[in-house]
Amino acid sequence: DAGVIQSPRHEVTEMGQEVTLRCKPISGHNSLFWYRQTMMRGLELLIYFNNNVPIDDSGMPEDRFSAKMPNASFSTLKIQPSEPRDSAVYFCASSFTTSGGNEQFFGPGTRLTVL
Amino acid sequence: GENVEQHPSTLSVQEGDSAVIKCTYSDSASNYFPWYKQELGKRPQLIIDIRSNVGEKKDQRIAVTLNKTAKHFSLHITETQPEDSAVYFCAASLGSLGGSQGNLIFGKGTKLSVKP
Numbered sequence: 001d002a003g004v005i006q007s008p009r010h011e012v013t014e015m016g017q018e019v020t021l022r023c024k025p026i027s028g029h030n031s032l033f034w035y036r037q038t039m040m041r042g043l044e045l046l047i048y049f050n051n052n053v054p055i056d057d058s059g060m061p062e063d064r065f066s067a068k069m070p071n072a073s074f075s076t077l078k079i080q081p082s083e084p085r086d087s088a089v090y091f092c093a094s095s096f097t098t099s100g101g102n103e104q105f106f107g108p109g110t111r112l113t114v115l
Numbered sequence: 116g117e118n119v120e121q122h123p124s125t126l127s128v129q130e131g132d133s134a135v136i137k138c139t140y141s142d143s144a145s146n147y148f149p150w151y152k153q154e155l156g157k158r159p160q161l162i163i164d165i166r167s168n169v170g171e172k173k174d175q176r177i178a179v180t181l182n183k184t185a186k187h188f189s190l191h192i193t194e195t196q197p198e199d200s201a202v203y204f205c206a207a208s209l210g211s212l213g214g215s216q217g218n219l220i221f222g223k224g225t226k227l228s229v230k231p
Contacts, residue, residue: 031218033218033219042221042223042224043159043204043221043224045218045219045220045221048218055218056218091158091159102147103149103161103164104149104161104219105161106158106159106160107158108157108158109158
């Protein structure tokens, strides 16, 4: 398996533009997680899905952020309009969740810069 | 909800010395405790994990201990090498218990520097 795939790897955009980040989880995994990482705030969970259903989006900063998972092999995180404070590395991770908890496999991340 | 505290935030050791990173968690129902290593510019990757039915687990130079009563767990790295330099994150999870679906609550990270 190629692991979790994210695109793009780098994104530079101007304030006010729409940004869409994409993620393909590992085949067979039933949970998908979106994280944001900055020096100031560390690794923050934004939203996670189980069996394509959003379970908890309490980490989504504000209405400018939205996430979808139309099927088991694809998810998007959209920011509109983008702002400079959204600059961060965004990670997608997937796992096969059981009652005992399981390893999350992280993608390579998307480094977003909003000018 | 679960809260994970991690200490220290930075740690500098001499090559060959041991390093210990400690975490505490708040939810006694948490049952899975992984440790991730993140090298500069890379993704976090699992290095070791422990479940609540085990008190200690070891993998070569890395070991993790869990004290459920005190709700804390620790990462021990022996004979540190320069390539151990990275940011280490602890985390706790309920698995799929209590309505959770396996989300991890991460500590803030420890930046470990191993000086040659």
